Amino acid sequence: MMHADRVTSVVPILSRHFRLQWEPVQDCFVLLYPEGMVKLNASAGEILNACDGKRSVIEISEFLENKYPDADGISGDVIDFFSAAEDKGWTHFV
Template identity: 55%
Template sequence: MTAPLSTDSVPRIGRGFRLQWEAAQDCHVLLYPEGMVKLNQSAGEILKRCDGQNDVAAIVTDLEAAFNAQGLQKDVLGFVEVAAKQRWLEWS
């Protein structure tokens, strides 16, 4: 990503990765050719909303509504930044 990460950024799952629910693990996982990343609940909830259609602001709004929470923007931006460095996310 060339521009700084912001709430206007529109993330999507990176090429080579596939997000799916893994019943055997009881969690979301990111699959890639070399293996699998087991995600905690928060990471799975954020990544499943990174569809290349919604910006980070919309993802935060959806998460706050889904979990009856407030003030998630800082945490979501922090996770998205880490996920981007891992190449789990790209930008639309």
């Protein structure tokens, strides 16, 4: 697990074993993998959808803060999410 102070400057990449997809039937983003599917909550789906392989964690946080100006504490939530996503093998950092 990466420390929060270091994770902000790295660029998250979706693991090659997963594919992010909007699932209309589920009305949410899902992560597909060979053995199944992970149904994501709205926040996780938005964060991973902003993960384009170019933006750093802090840039993703800033993007989401601009998209949702009424939401407080996005930066901390994004850092926590990517730390957990790395632990689950969903993402890695470059």
